[in-house]
Amino acid sequence: MAEQTKTATLTIDGQSYELPIYSPTAGPDVIDIRKLYAQAGVFTYDPGFTSTAACDSTITFIDGDKGELLHRGYPIDQLAGQSHYLEVCYGLLYGELPSAEKLEAFESLVTRHTMIHEQMHMFFRGFRRDAHPMATMVGVVGAMSAFYHDSTDIDDPHQREVASIRLVAKMPTIAAMAYKYSIGQPFVYPRNDLDYAANFLHMCFSVPAEEYNVNPVLARAMDRIFTLHADHEQNASTSTVRLASSSGANPFACVAAGIACLWGPAHGGANQACLEMLKEIGTVERIPEFIARAKDKNDSYRLMGFGHRVYKNFDPRATVLKESADEVLELLGVENNPILQVAKELERQALADPYFAEKKLFPNVDFYSGIILEAMGFPTSMFTPIFAMARTVGWISQWKEQLADPQLKIGRPRQLYLGETARDYIDIENR
Numbered sequence: 387m388a389e390q391t392k393t394a395t396l397t398i399d400g401q402s403y404e405l406p407i408y409s410p411t412a413g414p415d416v417i418d419i420r421k422l423y424a425q426a427g428v429f430t431y432d433p434g435f436t437s438t439a440a441c442d443s444t445i446t447f448i449d450g451d452k453g454e455l456l457h458r459g460y461p462i463d464q465l466a467g468q469s470h471y472l473e474v475c476y477g478l479l480y481g482e483l484p485s486a487e488k489l490e491a492f493e494s495l496v497t498r499h500t501m502i503h504e505q506m507h508m509f510f511r512g513f514r515r516d517a518h519p520m521a522t523m524v525g526v527v528g529a530m531s532a533f534y535h536d537s538t539d540i541d542d543p544h545q546r547e548v549a550s551i552r553l554v555a556k557m558p559t560i561a562a563m564a565y566k567y568s569i570g571q572p573f574v575y576p577r578n579d580l581d582y583a584a585n586f587l588h589m590c591f592s593v594p595a596e597e598y599n600v601n602p603v604l605a606r607a608m609d610r611i612f613t614l615h616a617d618h619e620q621n622a623s624t625s626t627v628r629l630a631s632s633s634g635a636n637p638f639a640c641v642a643a644g645i646a647c648l649w650g651p652a653h654g655g656a657n658q659a660c661l662e663m664l665k666e667i668g669t670v671e672r673i674p675e676f677i678a679r680a681k682d683k684n685d686s687y688r689l690m691g692f693g694h695r696v697y698k699n700f701d702p703r704a705t706v707l708k709e710s711a712d713e714v715l716e717l718l719g720v721e722n723n724p725i726l727q728v729a730k731e732l733e734r735q736a737l738a739d740p741y742f743a744e745k746k747l748f749p750n751v752d753f754y755s756g757i758i759l760e761a762m763g764f765p766t767s768m769f770t771p772i773f774a775m776a777r778t779v780g781w782i783s784q785w786k787e788q789l790a791d792p793q794l795k796i797g798r799p800r801q802l803y804l805g806e807t808a809r810d811y812i813d814i815e816n817r
Contacts, residue, residue, distance in 0.1 A: 388408035388416070389408065390406045393406055394407055396426070398426055405417050405419060413447065430800075440797070441620065443784070445457070445617060445780075446458075448619050448696055448697075450696040454702060457474060458478065458482065458483075460477065462614065462706070463706050465613060466613045471583065471609050472496060475779040476488070476489060476492050478616060478617055478783040479550060499555035499556065500555045500558065500576035500578075501559065501575065502556050502560065506529070507563075510564070510573075513567065515567065518767055519561070519767055520771055520774070522564040523564050523771050524642050524646050526560050526563075526564070527557075530552070530553075531636045538638070540636065540789055550637070553638070553641055553782055558586040558589065561771045561772065561774070562574065562590045563589075564771060565590050565771070566589075574590075575589075586608065587605060591763065603717050604717070607758050614706060614751055615703075615777055616776055616777065616780050617780025617784070621653070623645075623781070624780060624784050626646075627644040628785070628788050630643040630644075631785050631789065632788070632796045632797040633797075637782065640781070640785055641785075644774075648770060648773060649770060655769075655770055656691070656752040657756035657759070658767075658770060660690040661756045661766050662766065663691070664725045664756075668728070673728065673732050676732075677732075677735060677736065690752075691749060692747040692749055692753065693746065693747040693748070700746070703750075704748065707755060707758070711757050714761050715757070718761050725760055726761055729753075733749055733753070755769070
């Protein structure tokens with residue numbers, strides 16, 4: 387627990403209450419209100435939890451004003467530029483970046499857990515072919531608890547560890563199978579000779595009829611997308627995983643709950659919304675019209691993929707991903723894809739417009755990840771499943787941290803009740 391540095395005084399009806407204030411290693415001080423109801427008989431009211439810390443954590447820190455994102459203290463631009471996804475996974479799961487020997491052992495462990503139980507293939511076939519891949523992933527990941535009984539006991543440290551590795555390792559296989567099933571192609575098994583990102587691309591785009599070689603530029607771009615989405619502090623889906631975990635639910639159920647929450651368009655669907663916006667714009671010639679609408683205070687229209695709720699400056703993840711977007715578009719070209727032509731020109735015009743600089747409406751990670759995934763050939767329905775796959779390690783890291791917290795209690799938010807007070811039941815014939 388953080389060190390108490392001072393107190394706050396709350397006065398209600400002439401009665402004063404002293405509330406402890408704790409200082410974190412980074413970020414604003416926190417007022418401890420845990421005993422407020424017991425002492426004063428009142429709740430606090432904070433819709434959206436915009437000013438409430440629900441836990442203490444050592445995993446990820448965000449400073450939205452500075453545009454700073456740290457995983458275990460390491461800046462995200464350094465991790466995405468110099469590291470790779472599985473090394474970042476190790477750091478999130480265990481608190482420190484690994485030695486070369488530990489990283490090799492971890493990568494080998496993950497690689498040898500990428501296959502899924504063969505009976506799960508039949509489970510996939512129970513879904514309609516036109517089911518959204520996220521719907522399939524919610525069902526399949528939740529069903530993992532029916533296939534892997536030996537890693538559902540949350541009180542067993544070994545089983546927690548096995549579940550963590552299984553989820554990180556098998557999620558690309560599940561996501562790729564959801565994609566293949568949705569387009570009517572046969573499932574492709576994982577390959578142990580490919581790295582994490584290349585293996586995912588191979589499972590998505592190879593077919594039995596011909597050889598498919600993963601381009602290293604595309605594999606690197608995909609790895610960066612994974613890295614930049616690995617964790618993002620106490621967002622909606624992470625909070626959902628923690629809330630589900632607080633009840634003692636098994637890890638597969640908790641992650642399935644996180645996937646369901648991530649499916650919401652206000653959370654994981656932002657890059658899909660960005661591509662839909664680019665399709666709405668349609669042609670480069672129409673860009674000034676939509677920029678003008680975004681700048682018109684009397685028009686509710688806004689450009690998707692610009693600005694961020696948390697980052698009030700620039701999104702540090704976007705700076706890194708822009709480099710990958712440029713590399714991918716140079717490799718694959720934009721000449722035959724009007725959506726990508728619009729994206730590149732919209733980026734150029736928006737960055738050159740003083741209005742967007744003054745409002746700090748810079749392209750965010752969703753803008754660039756959508757462009758990259760579109761260029762690779764993924765349909766928009768796969769954008770959120772890829773996000774879920776990348777975020778799984780963050781969810782699991784937060785899950786493990788919470789289970790080890792001696793202060794753990796089942797989550798039970800309070801409410802400001804505005805309904806009817808007690809009234810008597812009236813027989814139906816008298817109503």
